[in-house]
Amino acid sequence: MKIAFLEPDKPVSGPVIRTSSLSRKFEKLSAVEDLSIEVHRGEIFGLLGSNGAGKSTLIKMLTTLMPPTSGTATVAGFDLQRQSSQVRRHIGYVPQMSSVDGSLSARENMEVFAKLYSLTKEELKTRIPEALSHSRLTDVADNLVRTYSGGMGRHLEIAISTLHRPDLLFLDEPTSGLDPVARASVWERIEQLRKDFGMTIFLTTHYMEEAEDLCNRIAIMHKGKVAAIGTPTELKSGIGTSNATLDQVFIHYSGPESS
Amino acid sequence: MASPISLRANRTLEFITTTLAILELEARKLKHDPSELVSRAIQPLLWLLIFGNVFSRMKGIPTGGTPYLDFMAPGILAQSVLFMAIFYGISSIRERDTGIIVRFLVSPAPRTALVLGKALAAGMRALSQTVIVYVVVMLMGVHLNPSPVAHLGVLILVLLGAAFFSLFSLLVASLAKTQERFMGIGQLMTMPLFFASSALYPISMMPGWLQVVSHANPLTYQVDAMRTLMLQGQVSAYGLSTDFCVLGSASIAMVVVAGRVYSSIIN
Numbered sequence: 065m066k067i068a069f070l071e072p073d074k075p076v077s078g079p080v081i082r083t084s085s086l087s088r089k090f091e092k093l094s095a096v097e098d099l100s101i102e103v104h105r106g107e108i109f110g111l112l113g114s115n116g117a118g119k120s121t122l123i124k125m126l127t128t129l130m131p132p133t134s135g136t137a138t139v140a141g142f143d144l145q146r147q148s149s150q151v152r153r154h155i156g157y158v159p160q161m162s163s164v165d166g167s168l169s170a171r172e173n174m175e176v177f178a179k180l181y182s183l184t185k186e187e188l189k190t191r192i193p194e195a196l197s198h199s200r201l202t203d204v205a206d207n208l209v210r211t212y213s214g215g216m217g218r219h220l221e222i223a224i225s226t227l228h229r230p231d232l233l234f235l236d237e238p239t240s241g242l243d244p245v246a247r248a249s250v251w252e253r254i255e256q257l258r259k260d261f262g263m264t265i266f267l268t269t270h271y272m273e274e275a276e277d278l279c280n281r282i283a284i285m286h287k288g289k290v291a292a293i294g295t296p297t298e299l300k301s302g303i304g305t306s307n308a309t310l311d312q313v314f315i316h317y318s319g320p321e322s323s
Numbered sequence: 324m325a326s327p328i329s330l331r332a333n334r335t336l337e338f339i340t341t342t343l344a345i346l347e348l349e350a351r352k353l354k355h356d357p358s359e360l361v362s363r364a365i366q367p368l369l370w371l372l373i374f375g376n377v378f379s380r381m382k383g384i385p386t387g388g389t390p391y392l393d394f395m396a397p398g399i400l401a402q403s404v405l406f407m408a409i410f411y412g413i414s415s416i417r418e419r420d421t422g423i424i425v426r427f428l429v430s431p432a433p434r435t436a437l438v439l440g441k442a443l444a445a446g447m448r449a450l451s452q453t454v455i456v457y458v459v460v461m462l463m464g465v466h467l468n469p470s471p472v473a474h475l476g477v478l479i480l481v482l483l484g485a486a487f488f489s490l491f492s493l494l495v496a497s498l499a500k501t502q503e504r505f506m507g508i509g510q511l512m513t514m515p516l517f518f519a520s521s522a523l524y525p526i527s528m529m530p531g532w533l534q535v536v537s538h539a540n541p542l543t544y545q546v547d548a549m550r551t552l553m554l555q556g557q558v559s560a561y562g563l564s565t566d567f568c569v570l571g572s573a574s575i576a577m578v579v580v581a582g583r584v585y586s587s588i589i590n
Contacts, residue, residue, distance in 0.1 A: 127429050130590055152431040161422030167352050176351070179344035180430035182337045208355070224426075 078141070080105045080232050080264045081126060086135035088121050095121040097288035098135070103281075105231075108258060108265040110275040113285035114318045119268045120160075120236070122285070126266070127157045127234055140231045153181070156225035160236040162217055166210030170201050170220050173209060174227060181228035195223040198253065215246025222253055226263070233257065235267040239274060247271075251278055272310040282310075284317045291317035341432035345440025350447060363448065364455040367403035371396070371459055384524050389554065396465045397477070397549040398522030400456040404449045404481055405516060405542060408488035410509050411445045412496030419500070419588050428586050435582035438493060442578065445489030446482040453481050466555045473552040476563075480552070483570045484545045488516075490577040497581070497588040521546050526560070544569040 081103035088096040096118045103109045113119050124130040126139055128148040137144040140154035164173045174192050183191070196202045199219035204212070209220065218238060226233060235254070239247040251274070257263045269275055275282050276296045283293040292299055292313070300308045303316045353360060371392075378384070379391040386394040418424040427437050461467065468474065492509070499505040517523075519533055520542040526534055537543045548566035551559040559566065 124590075129425065129428055129586070149431050149433075152429055155429065157425070157429040159422045159425045161425075163422035163426045165348065165352070165423055166421075167355055168348070172351050176344050176348045177426060177430070179347070180341050180427065180432040182340050182431075 079103060081139050083137040084135060086132050086137050089133045094288045105264055106262050107280040108278055110279035110282040111268045112275055112282060117285040118288040119285055123234055123236055128152055154231045156230035156233040158221045158225050158235045164209050164220055169206045170209055171205045174224055177224045178227045191227050199223045215242050218250055229261055232264045237268055276310045286318045338433055338436045341436040342440045345437055346443045349444035360451045363407055363452055367399050367456050368459055370399045393465045393554055395523060396460045397553045398546050401546045401549055402517055402522050403452045404484050405488050407448055408445050408485050409492050409513055411489040412492035413505055415493055415496045416502050416505055434585050435578055438581040438585050439578050441493060442486035442490050446485040449481050449485035468553060468555050476552040477549050480545055480549050483574050487541055487574040487577055490581040494581045494584055497584045516542055541570055541573045
């Protein structure tokens with residue numbers, strides 16, 4: 065039916081991300097090669113891999129920022145390429161770099177970015193104070209963001225990226241460069257978002273304990289391919305070492321001997 | 324299920340909302356730090372006071388009986404808008420470097436709405452320059468057109484010029500991707516755009532080949548219409564409707580092209 069294709073709030077079921085043979089080449093280099101994965105609705109999914117493994121390219125493709133060179137994917141129930149604006153409506157993305165405007169206040173950043181999602185005035189009125197309070201930024205909401213600590217900035221970015229209540233939130237190294245207290249509070253916020261809104265979380269990280277404690281399932285990428293995928297327990301029991309740690313799993317699949 | 328008609332209305336509304344959101348972002352930045360507006364106002368002031376005063380003593384420029392200061396006033400207004408707009412793309416490179424642009428691009432906002440918002444923000448900066456130039460030229464005794472409608476026309480031309488050149492700049496920024504490359508190209512573009520136009524002297528003074536070049540320059544039409552509308556008793560060289568058509572269609576084409584190329588800035 066043609067009209068369903070145009071309908072913005074098409075109900076979705078099945079996996080929230082499904083890629084089939086998704087690939088991205090840069091001239092001769094295959095950044096992502098023939099990648100087929102599924103991410104289930106409501107899970108916290110961790111993507112691990114050494115630098116250059118293809119994580120960022122995969123996230124760029126899944127967030128519609130870069131077209132794949134071949135293969136297909138559905139994200140939040142929409143075709144990545146043919147329905148990219150629908151995909152954008154249903155996802156949130158916190159990039160690795162700070163992506164808020166430091167010369168404006170937190171409240172202003174929220175108001176402006178919420179308008180890019182066409183939220184109504186009523187929605188803004190309830191969701192902004194709520195998000196500020198969940199992020200513990202209410203007291204500093206009118207200060208310029210450039211005066212914020214790294215942790216506060218991160219919380220603000222998560223808050224802005226979830227004002228439109230996406231089905232799926234991408235977090236690219238959400239805790240890199242944060243102190244342990246700030247990291248713990250970001251983890252807490254991520255858990256809360258999943259609990260409150262049933263949001264699926266797709267995150268990348270270099271911290272193994274973060275992946276282990278937070279993620280339901282983990283994929284380890286190596287040279288553009290998925291080297292291993294499963295729950296932390298499955299991965300640890302899958303490398304033939306007794307009492308393996310996730311660090312050992314990571315090295316097993318991404319170390320210099322792996323190909 | 325929404326009908327196709329209400330869906331189209333929604334999309335139009337979404338387009339307007341997102342365009343205005345980008346404009347609002349820029350307006351709020353200026354509100355926090357308006358120093359940029361002040362420093363931008365100084366350049367046209369210096370052109371008028373120094374260059375204008377010296378050149379009005381030189382009687383060799385065939386302005387068709389118009390005092391030179393009058394002749395150059397609309398040219399300087401167009402020039403100050405051009406200089407602001409042609410470097411406007413650098414803010415998008417900064418937004419790319421900080422990651423803000425990613426936030427624009429992962430939102431459902433149509434790309435054309437994003438770039439149109441940027442164009443309007445450049446127009447907003449141009450308005451402050453217009454106010455300054457008008458105040459100064461009035462103080463300097465330039466013979467302005469008594470019709471207020473004509474000056475409304477000047478305002479529209481200022482906005483169109485700001486839109487066209489800022490989007491051209493955005494296009495260059497999207498392809499250049501680094502501040503260094505962009506600055507090099509920007510410097511390279513400014514001079515021919517400015518001097519191959521009738522901003523400082525009539526086109527008839529130029530050698531034949533440069534006259535041909537100047538006719539491909541939207542600034543030529545912008546200055547022609549601005550001179551006609553801003554001053555008393557001027558006759559347009561190409562006709563006002565041609566001027567507005569050229570500038571208007573060039574701006575619309577630029578919104579479409581820049582909207583298509585904009586997202587490539589991040590890759």
